[in-house]
Amino acid sequence: MTAEATDFDVIVVGAGPTGENLADRTRAAGLSTALVESELVGGECSYWACMPSKALLRPPAALSAARAVAGSREAVTGRLDAAAVLARRDSFVSHWKDDGQVAWVAGTGAELVRGQGRLDGPRRVLVRTPEGGERLLTARHAVALCTGSRAMLPADLPGLAEARPWTSREATSARAVPARLVVVGGGVVGVEMAAAWQALGAEVTLLVRGGRLLPRLEPFAGELVAAGLRAAGVDVRTGVQPTAVRREGAVVTVTLDDGDSLAAEELLLATGRAPRTEELGLASVGLVDGGWLTVDDSCAVRGVAGDWLYAAGDVNHRALLTHQGKYQARIAGAAIAARALGRPLELGAWGAHAATADLAAVPQVVFTEPEVAAVGLSAEQAERAGHRVRVVDYELGRVAGAALLADDYQGRARMVVDLEREVLLGVTFVGPGVGELLHAATVAVVGQVPIHRLWHAVPSYPTVGEIWLRLLEAYRDAPQDASE
Template identity: 70%
Template sequence: MGQPHASAAIEYDVVVLGAGPVGENVADRTRAAGLSTAIVESELVGGECSYWACMPSKALLRPVIARADARRVPGLSQAVQGPLDADAVLAHRDTYTSHWKDDGQIDWLESIGVRLYRGQGRLDGPRRVTVTTPEGERHTLTAKHAVVVSTGSRAVLPEVPGLSGAHAWTSREATSAKAVPGRLAVVGGGVVGTEMATAWQALGAQVTVLVRGTGLLPRMEPFAGELVADALREAGAEVRTGVSVTRVARTGDTVTLTLDDDTQLQADEVLFATGRAPRTDDLGLASVGLTPGGWLDVDDSCRVLGSDWLYGVGDVNHRALLTHQGKYQARIAGAAIAARASGTPILETDPWGAHAATADHAAVPQVVFTDPEVAAVGLTAAAAEQAGHRIRTVDVDLASVAGAGLYADGYRGHARIVVDLDKQTLLGATFVGPGTSELLQAATIAVTAEVPIERLWHAVPAYPTISEVWLRLLEGCRG
């Protein structure tokens, strides 16, 4: 095979590697600042979130949660007792992924004046990127001000004997599957594992969740994982903790998992939701003195440490593997790149400054779209204590709130805030229960803005809503 045809180098102010939502947002900000910008994508413009993560997973989960909520409303519950129409749910999911076509995303890039290069982009020394297209052409791009790596992360399969030949699902296959499996084994109890267990169980699969640790959602408050596990079991799933998979074998349509207690489990499909790694292994990082396949260490403006031109934004910097945090970082990085390009001598990099992604440290919000929903922001009690804070936790049974009882008959849920005793502000909040995702932004504002507890007393929750839990929590603060 001959060498790819190379074109003359083309200079841009900014070159972005990766056209997912994070890269798109960086490009949008730099173009808005008047900087010429090129973006490089080897797969679909729109990235993991649009086609294999956020959008398809939530499209699968929305009818599941809506039916569960309806079944808890007297007078409505009898009307929604039948099974979900799995074909209709999958078709709706396909619509939300644009049937895995990115025409609309390309049109948007063109509308803001960003040049798209399709192909594999690699660094080739400082401020220099080569792009090899699917047709074998090679483009050389140079960046006057910045190269931004926003290539995201990928699912990692563990080293388990037999797994390579078992055609196991990762998050991509779990969100894009064309049919409901009869039996699904889910290995891992984090966000992907619990959400996909919730979705496929409701769509008709017999689900077994296998967790190496003591419970689900281990990075959140313990009661979150407990309530989600209870709900999965009540829905018909099996949740087994303290077990590991030691071998996997596929024979025809059946996958056999051997566990460390010498028992075996058979399934039609197995999903391994056991971790992620950065997509940095084939980006030419060695050409600029960085380790291929590693996470990128960045400062709060998302500039790679030791560099004055290379940025790592989104999953690749391992600060918070969440689309909304990556887009937040993109806004910060875009502003920082524009400021440096214009010669601004001193950037606003103090905490909560215009060029500092401070929220990555103190106020990361996250929703797990299981039934019940889990919504959390900031630090858990354990994380706050580990960080050296003097804290107090206040817990409220959400069933005690009038609005919760109206929302769902037999409402079950729990809320906790973590109070900084020295500052008398909130360090974190966690809500578990139907509809609790809509409580999260208020909590995020309280944590981010460090609103004093005494000031929160004057933020009166409307009655009767689930938000009245704030009154109960604040009453607990006063003791």
Template identity: 70%
Template sequence: MTETETIAYDVVVLGAGPVGENVADRTRAAGLSTAVVESELVGGECSYWACMPSKALLRPVIARADARRVPGLRQSVQGPLDATAVLAHRDYYTSNWKDDGQIAWLDSIGADFYRGHGRLAGPRRVTVAGPGGEQHVLTARHAVAVCTGSRAVVPELPGITEIKPWTSREATSAQAVPGSLVVVGGGVVGVEMATAWQALGARVTVLVRGKGLLPRMEPFAGELVAEALTEAGADVRTGTSVESVTRNGSAVVVMTDKGDRIEADEILFATGRAPRTDDVGLDTVGLEPGSWLTVDDSCRVTGSKWLYGVGDVNRRALLTHQGKYQARIAGAAIAARAAGVPLLESNSWGAHAATADHVAVPQVVFTDPEAAAVGLSLAEAEQAGHRVRAVDIDLASVAGAGLYADGYRGRARMVVDLDTETLRGVTFVGPGVGELLHSATIAVAGEVPVDRLWHAVPAYPTVSEVWLRLLEAYRDA
């Protein structure tokens, strides 16, 4: 094979994160020849700079917090975390930022892997510039799937370039605990990293432009997380914007819109994401470089018969599990179209219908307490025009919660559609509630009637008994 010859495949996948890997897995399972192109590490953001390292950092934090709430155990876990051991545990889960194992997995499914920067070069055509200067030209008989994910956005502020701020990548891969850290942003990345680094020994200040933390969830979620962060020693300031940042020796100096001056060793900007589509050749097929891709429910780009945008690039839900879900949908759709098989309608529940992207997107925020939600919040449901009622329960009233932890603090809400008697959304906040979320996801995605939920009996005494309390509160209101 020469360095410049054109190689034909059924499918070419740009990006080898979890989304690209799953597209390749599904198309290979359908018997389609598939090439995967990646310029960084196979496994993508999730494996090396997001889901896996962040949760490896947070797990010891949450386990210690839970242990401190258990009589007979709390006195044994009063000391500080072993930061060296926690960081080593994180490094293990990132495979020390090596992707040999994931490359071996691609090989095991029969996908061809190309290391290098892939760009569209017109319809169904991809060029790959390898790290050693080698060039490849790949063509796709049936589909090119853009699965290049998203990147952190750093705001344009005076002094921002010179200070070399942290983004989510630096926050999850840092090799030492900073003495002090300013976190700008109150979304998932901001609150999770504030939780982790505060517990590991940093003095954390959180600056949030809006009214509270976790603005996409029910208001009580952000309130409970802010309360816990403050109790842990973090300084949480809402309604505060950053005006400028500079370096004073090794320290970062932050000036806020309120005239406050804050010094810290590091500053993390957790202020949003942008699609990694600025240099993938979108202009060669009539699309705007750097844009989010508009897609249908099979993740095929609007107006195209062969181009797919899967995962973060389509902006439907910037979550690994949703991206993998979309990848299964897209892979099945590509295979069906290649075989000439009609796809199901978008409101169906077969392999080709991405219905859950619209009605049942679950997310867990791994703070202390955890926050977990699926579907619509009360405000979102009302804005969408649904006639709904929110039902709230103090999780401390559930017997299983009291056994789980002394002084358990948490809250649960279900949003009931009064016309269909099904759930539009569910939110839990409290220790360990992430493990409750899949039951809520099934209820929302499956459109299970409230009358039917009465017969899904929760085991006693578990925290899951909150479902019975929610249903009783709805019935008795």
């Protein structure tokens, strides 16, 4: 029997980083807020994605950095301690306990409601509690869906269910290093987990259906990452995919479409993401269960009258990255508060209630060796969008700061310039430690800083950041009709 409804100004379904930030914004505006969560407060990023994956990848990167410089190289005599790496990973995910996150939510004044929440008509959320009961919540102003995404497994791969494959969750939370690991997928999860487990002692084979890794980024990024993985010992195979899998005891056999087969203790399928909306009750408000949610720039869901339903983070498919979800949460929280309090919305290009950064200025770091850091449009994307561009490349190893950072530093930088306005549309760096260069590029792209002003942002010498000067010089010296 459903209990009497509890009223709130705002109900947020999903207490990952996106939901937490949205609830924090609505509470800061003085709106009573319920935060509904069916698993651990803190969500995918805190326990099965960003935090554990980077905790696994950092020790190999630190060891590689020490070995890249004469003097420190001679002091490094041992291998990674896999047990210590896994123990450090466990500490960063709080041993899969959410006490600290629960305390943070309480500090905001939001009410945490444990259980599986689903829409039950306009402004109504029915929560199935862990005890098996139900609790009805109603929202005076808004319901925000922040339920994220889940790993998507191929539905037509024979033997899959019996093979018990890893998804990103198992790959980041495994308790021991498998002797052999087959990774399927050349996106971010695939390349990062291949790098991490190879460094920890597994024999890793990476299978990529297409012709290159990281296909959404500049082609040279995937090429350099593939070279780095191969140098580390990963068997990288492109243009191949599994046709069947079979587990017998501790060993899974993967049959490939080129006639070969592989045997391993574990199989990781990193083949895409799907929205966690199949049990959200979307049909009760006229939407399709199980699909991605389309939103406007305030993150209000399209097709639902009244501006009361919002979707932020992965679930709206604008940019499946934690930092973008948190950004959307701040935008959506501000928009909900403005509408609730009768204030005008600022929805222009630079408005406080418009998630414009999702359109053409999304930053991303791939924590492989070498790292990849990119923001904005690739050259191909920019040309496809109709821009007349000039592509400027520079070898990072020729920058004095990079040469000091690592002996025989290998890397590359690219900026994509809109020739009509002479502003940057995109920037990509590949090389050791380039993630720390990314925010400067993000500011330049988002701020649409003209090239003639970037000349006056003087980089410190000798740092890797001097790459900016070299890129600008290369742009200045390029033939006036140069474009790709």
